[in-house]
Every structure is written in C-alpha cells, then in structure tokens.
Amino acid sequence: MTKDRRPTLETVAAAAGVSLATVSKVLNDRADVSAATRARVQRLLVQHKYVPPGRPMVGRFAGGRRLIDLVFTALDSPYSVEILRGVTSGPMDVVVSSMSDRSGSRPWSSGLASAGRSGAIIVASELTPLDQRLLDHAHIPYVLIDPAAKLPEPDVATVGATNWAGGLSAARHLLGLGHRRIAVIGGPVAMLCSRARIDGYRAALESAGVKVDPALIATGNFHHIGGYQAARGLFELPDPPTAIFAGSDEQAFGVAEAARVTGRRIPEDLSVVGFDDLPISRWVSPPLTTVRQPLAEMGRTAAEMLLTMIDGREPHGRQVELATELIVRSSTAPPPLPAMESPGHATLARGLH
Amino acid sequence: MTKDRRPTLETVAAAAGVSLATVSKVLNDRADVSAATRARVQRLLVQHKYVPPGRPMVGRFAGGRRLIDLVFTALDSPYSVEILRGVTSGPMDVVVSSMSDRSGSRPWSSGLASAGRSGAIIVASELTPLDQRLLDHAHIPYVLIDPAAKLPEPDVATVGATNWAGGLSAARHLLGLGHRRIAVIGGPVAMLCSRARIDGYRAALESAGVKVDPALIATGNFHHIGGYQAARGLFELPDPPTAIFAGSDEQAFGVAEAARVTGRRIPEDLSVVGFDDLPISRWVSPPLTTVRQPLAEMGRTAAEMLLTMIDGREPHGRQVELATELIVRSSTAPPPLPAMESPGHATLARGLH
DNA sequence: CTGAAAGCGCTTACAG
DNA sequence: CTGAAAGCGCTTACAG
Numbered sequence: 247m248t249k250d251r252r253p254t255l256e257t258v259a260a261a262a263g264v265s266l267a268t269v270s271k272v273l274n275d276r277a278d279v280s281a282a283t284r285a286r287v288q289r290l291l292v293q294h295k296y297v298p299p300g301r302p303m304v305g306r307f308a309g310g311r312r313l314i315d316l317v318f319t320a321l322d323s324p325y326s327v328e329i330l331r332g333v334t335s336g337p338m339d340v341v342v343s344s345m346s347d348r349s350g351s352r353p354w355s356s357g358l359a360s361a362g363r364s365g366a367i368i369v370a371s372e373l374t375p376l377d378q379r380l381l382d383h384a385h386i387p388y389v390l391i392d393p394a395a396k397l398p399e400p401d402v403a404t405v406g407a408t409n410w411a412g413g414l415s416a417a418r419h420l421l422g423l424g425h426r427r428i429a430v431i432g433g434p435v436a437m438l439c440s441r442a443r444i445d446g447y448r449a450a451l452e453s454a455g456v457k458v459d460p461a462l463i464a465t466g467n468f469h470h471i472g473g474y475q476a477a478r479g480l481f482e483l484p485d486p487p488t489a490i491f492a493g494s495d496e497q498a499f500g501v502a503e504a505a506r507v508t509g510r511r512i513p514e515d516l517s518v519v520g521f522d523d524l525p526i527s528r529w530v531s532p533p534l535t536t537v538r539q540p541l542a543e544m545g546r547t548a549a550e551m552l553l554t555m556i557d558g559r560e561p562h563g564r565q566v567e568l569a570t571e572l573i574v575r576s577s578t579a580p581p582p583l584p585a586m587e588s589p590g591h592a593t594l595a596r597g598l599h
Numbered sequence: 600m601t602k603d604r605r606p607t608l609e610t611v612a613a614a615a616g617v618s619l620a621t622v623s624k625v626l627n628d629r630a631d632v633s634a635a636t637r638a639r640v641q642r643l644l645v646q647h648k649y650v651p652p653g654r655p656m657v658g659r660f661a662g663g664r665r666l667i668d669l670v671f672t673a674l675d676s677p678y679s680v681e682i683l684r685g686v687t688s689g690p691m692d693v694v695v696s697s698m699s700d701r702s703g704s705r706p707w708s709s710g711l712a713s714a715g716r717s718g719a720i721i722v723a724s725e726l727t728p729l730d731q732r733l734l735d736h737a738h739i740p741y742v743l744i745d746p747a748a749k750l751p752e753p754d755v756a757t758v759g760a761t762n763w764a765g766g767l768s769a770a771r772h773l774l775g776l777g778h779r780r781i782a783v784i785g786g787p788v789a790m791l792c793s794r795a796r797i798d799g800y801r802a803a804l805e806s807a808g809v810k811v812d813p814a815l816i817a818t819g820n821f822h823h824i825g826g827y828q829a830a831r832g833l834f835e836l837p838d839p840p841t842a843i844f845a846g847s848d849e850q851a852f853g854v855a856e857a858a859r860v861t862g863r864r865i866p867e868d869l870s871v872v873g874f875d876d877l878p879i880s881r882w883v884s885p886p887l888t889t890v891r892q893p894l895a896e897m898g899r900t901a902a903e904m905l906l907t908m909i910d911g912r913e914p915h916g917r918q919v920e921l922a923t924e925l926i927v928r929s930s931t932a933p934p935p936l937p938a939m940e941s942p943g944h945a946t947l948a949r950g951l952h
Numbered sequence: 953c954t955g956a957a958a959g960c961g962c963t964t965a966c967a968g
Numbered sequence: 969c970t971g972a973a974a975g976c977g978c979t980t981a982c983a984g
Contacts, residue, residue, distance in 0.1 A: 254961060254962085255961070255962065256961080264970080264971085265970070265971045266961090266971085267962095267972080267973095268970065270963055270964085271963090271964090271970095273962090273963095276964090278969060278970085279969070279970085280970090283969080283970085298961095298962090299960095299961065299962080299978095311714070313694070316695075321680055321683060321684040322680075322878075323680070324677040324680065324879070326680050326683075327674055327675075327677065330674060330679075330683075330695065331674040331697070334674065334695060334696055334697055335700055339694045339696070340696070341692045341693060341694050341695075342687060342694075343687055343693070344684070344687060347687055361692070362715070470878075470879075470882040496879075499879065499883065499884075500882060503882055503883075503884055503886070505884075506884040512884075525675075525823075526677070526823075526879055528823070529823040529849070529852040529853060529856055530852065530856075530883050530884070531852075531859040531883070532859060533856070607976085607977060608977070608978065609977080617954080618954070618955045618956080619955085619978085620954075620957095620978095620980080621953090623977095623978065623979055624979090624980090627979075627980095632953070633954090636953080651978090652976095652977065652978080
C-alpha cells in the first residue's frame with residue numbers, strides 16, 4: 247500500500263542533491279544561494295508540487311473553497327457584472343478588485359501567494375512583465391479575459407469572443423438593409439478586441455464591394471461619452487452615415503443620445519448596432535440591435551480553465567474564443583431614401599437602377 | 600525592550616495550567632479532553648488571540664489585507680456594480696458571491712471563520728436566524744445594505760438611503776409640473792425600501808391635497824419586466840396616469856419600453872421618474888429624471904463600518920441612512936392638456952380656471 | 953482524561 | 969555558497 251504523502255523539503259532536497267537547509271533558503275528567498283542551485287531547486291519544488299504546511303491544500307482553507315482573484319481594469323460598466331456572474335458561478339471564492347483602486351505602492355500581483363490565492367483572472371487588461379514574473383514565481387496560474395493590447399504568447403491562457411466575426415455580422419446586417427454609408431466607432435485604439443471588430447466591419451464592406459471611407463471610422467473609449475462624441479463628429483460630415491456600428495452597447499447609447507439631441511430618429515433616420523448585448527439593451531427605447539458577446543459564459547469558461555490549471559492539469563486549449571451572435575431588435579431599419587442618392591455613391595446608385 | 604511575540608501553545612498551556620499537548624488536542628478537536636478543560640483552554644486561546652502558524656494575523660494574511668464577504672441576493676443589475684465599487688474602494692479584500700449561486704447544502708455563513716473572513720456585508724436581503732447565530736458564534740461582524748423585509752434590531756448595523764424622502768421628492772416634482780394622475784410602481788411588496796418610497800409618494804400627494812388612487816399603486820420586482828408589465832396595466836386604466844414614478848431606474852426603462860410599444864412619447868405623453876440614478880440613466884433617450892441613491896457611497900460606508908467593528912471599536916451609528924437627491928433630466932414635463940380635463944378631476948380643474 | 957516524550961517539518965546562526 | 973546542527977512550534981502514540 248503506497249502511502250503517497252505530501253512532499254516535504256527533504257523530498258525535494260534529495261531530488262536536488264542539496265541539503266534540506268538549502269531548499270528552505272530558496273523557499274524563503276534568502277540571498278545566500280547560488281543562482282544555479284536556486285533555479286534547480288525551484289524547478290524541483292514545482293515538479294514535486296511542494297506546498298508549505300499550514301495551508302494543507304494549495305490556497306484552500308480547512309473545509310473551504312479555493313480563493314482566486316478577479317481583477318478588472320475598472321469597475322465602471324454593467325459589462326463587469328456579467329463577467330462577474332460567470333466567474334462566481336463556479337466552485338471557487340472570488341476576490342474582486344479594480345486596478346484603478348490599487349494604490350501605486352506595491353505591484354498588484356505581489357503578495358497573492360501569501361494571501362492564499364490559488365489563481366487569478368484579469369479582465370480587459372494585461373499583465374506587466376513584472377506582474378507576470380511575480381505570478382510565475384509564486385506558481386499562481388492566471389487567465390486573461392479579453393486581453394487588452396498585445397497578443398499574448400501562446401502559453402498564456404486567454405478567453406475572448408469572436409470579435410472579428412461579430413464586426414462582420416454587424417456590418418453585413420446593415421449592408422443587407424441597404425445601407426452604404428456605414429460608420430464604425432471603435433474603442434481605445436490599442437485594444438485588440440476593438441481592432442478585430444473594426445477589421446470585421448471592413449471585411450464586410452469590402453466583400454460587398456463598398457469602399458471603406460476612413461472618415462467613417464471613428465474612435466471612442468467603449469463608454470457612453472465616446473459614442474456620443476464620435477457620433478456628433480460623424481453627423482457633421484458632408485456626407486454623414488445612415489448607420490453606425492457603435493463598437494459597444496454603451497457607445498450605442500451615446501450614439502442614440504447624440505441622435506436625440508440633434509433631432510434624428512432611430513431607426514427611421516439612423517440605424518445603430520451595438521456590441522455586447524448587455525441586459526439593458528433589450529430595454530432601451532428602441533431596443534438595441536447588437537452583437538451578443540457571451541460575457542457570463544466567458545467568465546465561467548475562464549474560471550473553469552483556471553481551476554484546471556490550479557489542479558495541475560492542462561486545459562483543452564489555452565486560447566479560447568466564444569461565438570458572438572447578431573441579435574436583431576428595433577434600432578436598425580433600411581436607410582432613409584435620400585441616402586441612396588448621397589454624393590459619394592451617386593454613380594454606383596445610378597449604375598444599379 | 601518588550602519583545603511581544605505571537606502567542607504559542609506554550610503560552611496558552613501555561614495560562615491554563617495544562618500541558619502543551621492538551622492545548623494542541625483542544626485545537627485539533629480531539630475527543631480525549633474533558634469538557635471543562637476544553638472550555639477553559641478554548642477561552643484562553645481566544646483571550647491570548649492564539650492563531651496557528653502559517654496564517655499569522657486573524658483573517659489577515661502575511662503582509663496582506665483583511666478578507667471580507669460581500670453577498671448579493673443576485674448578481675442581476677448594474678446596481679450591483681455600484682455597491683461593489685464602493686465596497687472595494689476600501690482597504691479590504693472583498694470576496695463577492697451571490698445567494699442564488701450557493702448550492703443548498705451548507706448555510707451560507709458556515710465556514711466563513713475557517714476561510715479566514717473577518718466580516719461580511721449583505722446586500723438587499725437579510726440574515727436567517729441560523730446565519731445570524733453562526734456569524735455571532737464565530738465573532739464575525741456584519742453590515743446589511745438595504746435590508747430587505749424586516750426591520751433589523753437596533754444592534755444590527757445597516758446602511759440604507761432616505762427612501763421615504765426620495766419618494767416624496769419624486770412625487771413632488773411631478774405634482775409641481777402639474778400632474779395629478781400620478782402612478783407609482785413598487786418593488787417586491789415585502790421590501791422595506793420599496794414601501795418607504797411608496798409612503799413618501801403618498802405623503803406628497805396627500806400634502807398637496809391630491810387623493811391617492813389605489814388603482815395607481817402597482818407592484819413590480821424592481822427589474823425591467825416589472826416596470827413594463829405594471830405600465831401596460833396602468834395604460835389600460837379608464838383614467839390612465841400622466842406620470843409614473845417607477846420605483847427603480849430599471850423599472851423606469853421597462854415603463855419607457857411599454858410607452859414606446861403603445862405609441863406614447865416621453866415626456867410629451869407620459870412623464871417617468873426612476874429611482875437609483877444608475878450611470879446608464881444619463882444616457883438613455885431621453886435621459887431619465889430620477890432620485891439619486893448614492894450606491895457607491897453606501898458600499899463605502901458599509902465597508903468603513905465593518906472595518907470599525909472588526910477592529911473591535913464601535914461605529915458612530917449602527918443605522919445609517921444616506922441622503923437621496925432628485926436629479927431632473929428629460930423624461931419629465933408638464934402633462935398633456937387633455938389630462939387636465941380628465942374625468943376624475945374635472946371639477947377641480949374647472950374650479951381653478 | 954492527562955502529559956512526558958518522541959518525532960516531524962521547518963528555519964536559522966554559524967562554521968567551513 | 970553550502971550544510972551540520974541546534975532549535976522552534978506543533979502533533980501524536982502511548983503510558984499512566
């Protein structure tokens with residue numbers, strides 16, 4: 247009967263061919279260990295899944311559930327509740343925080359291990375190299391939801407949505423309705439998901455033979471104000487759009503407000519498509535046509551991947567994209583007739599009739 | 600130089616006049632200790648604030664922050680993010696959960712102590728007597744935000760808003776605009792905050808000499824659908840309202856949707872007032888007149904009270920109500936003229952002209 | 953039911 | 969930079 251006990255320092259010391267004392271020093275980050283020895287011991291500690299006593303299971307308390315961190319860039323949108331709902335539906339206890347709350351003193355990720363965290367989920371942001379190093383060093387696995395700016399390395403676990411396909415379906419829907427002057431409002435320029443949505447929009451127009459007018463590609467911040475300001479700008483154009491793909495639901499609400507303020511009716515004068523499908527979007531007037539992004543499902547998936555990684559198993563895929571889906575409601579309609587004769591497309595329009 | 604070290608089993612053993620081994624047994628819940636000895640040792644352990652090694656401070660981890668629980672009835676509204684933002688702005692780590700996620704196996708509050716929690720904040724709900732007993736027994740302090748149904752005993756810490764005054768100001772605003780047929784839509788009937796809002800509404804009408812018509816007092820669930828359904832019902836009345844105080848912002852959106860579907864314009868045909876002032880309410884079309892409830896501030900206040908209690912000090916007051924404030928935007932206007940001649944008030948209207 | 957004693961897993965001052 | 973050895977805080981099998 248093999249009684250496989252929790253590994254002790256002795257186990258690891260034997261494996262590394264050093265004394266028990268040396269292993270202890272590595273564990274306690276003492277200076278008096280050579281880099282080579284430190285590295286070797288560290289590797290062996292991981293290999294043997296060494297965990298200090300007193301916290302029997304990794305980051306799990308007596309009879310309790312595992313603790314993980316869920317870190318938002320900011321807690322400033324209903325978007326957050328949706329993700330949160332997905333993450334908390336799992337069997338782990340979730341410590342929620344916002345990067346914007348953290349005082350600048352210590353890096354966010356330091357102290358997670360000593361605080362008993364088993365893992366972390368980071369939303370709409372990404373890790374600084376320092377954070378990454380600290381987490382790796384503490385053997386705390388992590389998953390990024392909608393990583394912000396740079397493409398994560400293939401070994402980093404991420405969960406996103408099919409932003410490109412979503413942008414494509416939004417623009418196709420508007421094209422199908424007869425729109426030709428279709429604007430798009432992105433989020434922060436650096437954000438990957440925003441760029442993918444715009445590229446999908448572009449692909450739809452191009453494959454429909456509609457030239458992409460750079461004047462119709464605006465930039466926002468994914469929030470109401472971004473949509474409002476961008477829309478005000480688009481309305482000033484000599485040949486304004488008849489439809490706007492707003493890039494996010496909140497931006498769509500900003501667009502709607504800009505339309506109201508300038509006396510445009512939705513959808514009669516202007517069609518608007520959002521992105522996200524927040525619960526509120528069914529309930530604004532008129533209900534918003536939007537690209538549904540399964541936010542709660544993304545949260546749930548991230549939590550499952552993380553749990554797999556915490557248990558030392560390999561998730562099925564490290565880079566997951568969940569499907570988006572166009573939800574047609576009442577904020578989109580065929581363009582008003584005069585728009586078909588807009589200067590920019592007069593030739594085309596005439597050619598077709 | 601007094602070097603006051605963390606108490607060890609030895610400290611407690613000496614104090615209790617037993618051997619170190621016996622203390623250890625008590626700590627590990629072994630059976631072979633007499634009830635009397637067990638009780639005495641247990642008391643001394645608490646008195647000396649003994650904490651097992653590996654988890655240095657009570658409910659606070661090495662260099663880390665205190666852990667508290669934030670429990671929502673459900674995670675189903677932007678309301679939650681606002682509270683959450685307030686609570687997480689403090690110096691504690693916040694474990695967020697939803698009662699609806701909990702499997703029914705163990706009561707919510709069991710195991711909080713062994714999970715290292717220092718306190719709990721419960722939102723829009725209340726504690727079962729069992730929960731209360733478990734928390735008290737584990738010496739875990741707690742604060743209720745917007746306690747749901749029953750008036751909490753005076754020693755229970757609560758944070759709310761001036762719901763009555765809010766209801767009053769909403770109704771006064773509509774009265775001032777000239778409305779006389781003013782409906783109100785409450786939340787779940789049992790909820791204290793909902794009743795206070797309705798009572799405020801009632802007080803405003805009565806003090807303005809407007810008779811309260813029971814047909815104009817409807818019930819919802821604080822969510823979109825509740826507002827939508829209640830409004831559809833109100834529209835069917837022989838003498839329908841010209842204004843609706845929707846009881847919550849989400850219900851106001853439901854009312855707006857019901858108005859749109861039935862061809863009523865806001866505010867020309869129908870005035871609508873919400874309650875909450877969710878961030879989105881500035882951005883719906885038209886922007887919503889509402890009673891602002893300082894949700895984030897309520898979260899922050901609850902966190903501060905809890906911290907005070909965790910530190911063993913007495914909060915300034917155990918029952919706090921933060922002020923509400925009427926925010927006038929574009930969803931309210933004077934009633935349409937025919938309404939002044941509505942059958943119910945024909946006499947009054949004639950008398951005035 | 954209690955405690956002396958052996959033992960475990962870890963840390964650290966110190967010798968080399 | 970490394971490890972033998974002393975020591976710390978705790979647990980537990982066992983004798984009484």
